[in-house]
Amino acid sequence: MSTDVKTFPQELQGLGQQRAQQVSSKGVKLPIYMDNHATTPMDPRVLEEMLPYFMEKFGNSASRNHSFGWAGEEGVEIARERIAKLIGATAKEIIFTSGATESDNLAIKGVAEMYKEKGNHIITAVTEHKAVLDTCKRLEKYGYRVTYMAVQKNGLVDFEELKRVMDDKTILVSIMAANNEIGVVQPIAEIGKLCHERGVFFHTDATQAVGKIPIDVNKMQIDLMSISAHKMYGPKGVGALYVRRKNPRVQLAPGIDGGGHERGMRSGTLNVAGIVGLGKACAIASEEMAQEAVKLAGMRDRLRDKIMSKLDETYINGSWEHRLPGNLNISFAYVEGESLLMGINDIAVSSGSACTSATLEPSYVLKALGTGDDLAHSSIRFGIGRFNTDAEIDYVADKVIETVTRLRELSPLYEMAKEGVDLKSVKWAGEAH
Amino acid sequence: MSYSDKVLDHYSNPRNVGSMDKASSDVGTGLVGAPECGDVMKLQIKVNPQTNIIEDAKFKTFGCGSAIASSSLATEWVKGKTVEEALAIKNTEIVKELALPPVKIHCSVLAEDAIRAAIHDWKQKQEVAKPAETVVGR
Numbered sequence: 001m002s003t004d005v006k007t008f009p010q011e012l013q014g015l016g017q018q019r020a021q022q023v024s025s026k027g028v029k030l031p032i033y034m035d036n037h038a039t040t041p042m043d044p045r046v047l048e049e050m051l052p053y054f055m056e057k058f059g060n061s062a063s064r065n066h067s068f069g070w071a072g073e074e075g076v077e078i079a080r081e082r083i084a085k086l087i088g089a090t091a092k093e094i095i096f097t098s099g100a101t102e103s104d105n106l107a108i109k110g111v112a113e114m115y116k117e118k119g120n121h122i123i124t125a126v127t128e129h130k131a132v133l134d135t136c137k138r139l140e141k142y143g144y145r146v147t148y149m150a151v152q153k154n155g156l157v158d159f160e161e162l163k164r165v166m167d168d169k170t171i172l173v174s175i176m177a178a179n180n181e182i183g184v185v186q187p188i189a190e191i192g193k194l195c196h197e198r199g200v201f202f203h204t205d206a207t208q209a210v211g212k213i214p215i216d217v218n219k220m221q222i223d224l225m226s227i228s229a230h231k232m233y234g235p236k237g238v239g240a241l242y243v244r245r246k247n248p249r250v251q252l253a254p255g256i257d258g259g260g261h262e263r264g265m266r267s268g269t270l271n272v273a274g275i276v277g278l279g280k281a282c283a284i285a286s287e288e289m290a291q292e293a294v295k296l297a298g299m300r301d302r303l304r305d306k307i308m309s310k311l312d313e314t315y316i317n318g319s320w321e322h323r324l325p326g327n328l329n330i331s332f333a334y335v336e337g338e339s340l341l342m343g344i345n346d347i348a349v350s351s352g353s354a355c356t357s358a359t360l361e362p363s364y365v366l367k368a369l370g371t372g373d374d375l376a377h378s379s380i381r382f383g384i385g386r387f388n389t390d391a392e393i394d395y396v397a398d399k400v401i402e403t404v405t406r407l408r409e410l411s412p413l414y415e416m417a418k419e420g421v422d423l424k425s426v427k428w429a430g431e432a433h
Numbered sequence: 434m435s436y437s438d439k440v441l442d443h444y445s446n447p448r449n450v451g452s453m454d455k456a457s458s459d460v461g462t463g464l465v466g467a468p469e470c471g472d473v474m475k476l477q478i479k480v481n482p483q484t485n486i487i488e489d490a491k492f493k494t495f496g497c498g499s500a501i502a503s504s505s506l507a508t509e510w511v512k513g514k515t516v517e518e519a520l521a522i523k524n525t526e527i528v529k530e531l532a533l534p535p536v537k538i539h540c541s542v543l544a545e546d547a548i549r550a551a552i553h554d555w556k557q558k559q560e561v562a563k564p565a566e567t568v569v570g571r
Contacts, residue, residue, distance in 0.1 A: 334495060336472070336495055336496050336497055336500075337471075338497040338498065339444070339496060339497050339498050339500075339501060342436070342444055342497070342498040343444075362471070372468075372469070373468070373469035373470075373471075374468035374469055377468070377469075377471040409450070410447060410450055410493055410494060410495075410501065411473075411493060411494070411495045412464065412473055412474070412475035412493040412494065412495055413468060413473055413495045414495075415452060415475075415493060423468060428466065428467035428468070428469075428473070429464065429465045429466070429550065
């Protein structure tokens, strides 16, 4: 086998940058990617650092007897340090996984099994990611009691409610740091403090938050935290779980049994190249996060202001103050989300409408905020990221305004509302649909 | 989700968009669906009382691209037909014409419902109008 490939093949160079298929009249490359909560493109600096670990430094990081293994181990341990630095942890507290879904599973099931003598009650919130909700649902089948807390209209958990639902059987609270749909940032430090006062472990799914907003596991008294690489300009298929080692020490039942990797909590040969990529993504975030947050929030505000100055009856979903810098989630009343996406099909965003089956279920997160199904069907999530430009923001704003205006002219609901009909009082014929 | 060229065409260039006076005796209005379900169609027909021929049709739709296309196509198809012929239009024909995938069949059902609702509304208006005419005739 040849291991002397030091440079990335010429024909593949340029990956990680958006490839132009079309160019708009204003010189913006199309399509525009603005769905950075779903995934992010890799930062070219991340890719560059990963490349040697595919061929040159291909060794198994668990091989202790030769330089190939040591090279792999070195890459992994540098990454561990970099992740720890970003979140104020120590390297030994970082467990590598295949991604945040696995981290959520490991944290919740691992605590549930390890501490079942202590209690069987878990608290989470209805707006959590399915990786947390479905894990909790499974535990219910095994006799655990789970409280799914409602959230307030702004998407924040009710702190007093959390105090009320805690009891002497509560072993774990799992509340996400920032929501993937509405970008709402939860009061993590307050929740952490409360959990520690009550002797309850605190897990947070920080998939959308790490690398975007400051997170410090000690200041915020976090015991377990899920991290994903591909939401922060790293590769897919790799993530980490922060597991507190002291004050208090958290022990987990393994999610995957095998060779005893990752302190026995997660067996399996490490994804060395991916881990190196995650580490580099964290190192970049440590350096650039503060200034990047200011830039993204500026672009996000510009997008909101342009859209809302031109279109009436548009509503921001979730708290504006407690929000990720790159997130904008808006409902455009009287326009259905999927048709809106169709009209702006040179822009990649997500809709809270799921018009793909006979039973049309809109976003459960928006429903939890008390958003009516009609407005949930009308919502669009813009996820602004590192590689978006001001010119793209302007293009997106213009295109959204143009499309919403056109679709409203086509909308019987808009016409009725303008005629003064109260849509809530109408007896709709098709409510069985 | 990829849409057929015909759906894209109706979405980009919807036919017969607009509204007619729903109080007019020769106009029938069908309003079907519900905002909570993500689809509302309003389909209106203007019928010649002598010939029972649908001389004009208009629609407005809140819904996905397939819903817009289904209702746009429905207005095209009912125009020039008698109310009896229009009642014979089946949602399966709309599915076929627009190449709708299974998850979008409900859009075609809604369009068929809209045609029926509009015709029903028009017929009711004729029922109400009839006795009055009879009286005048005497």
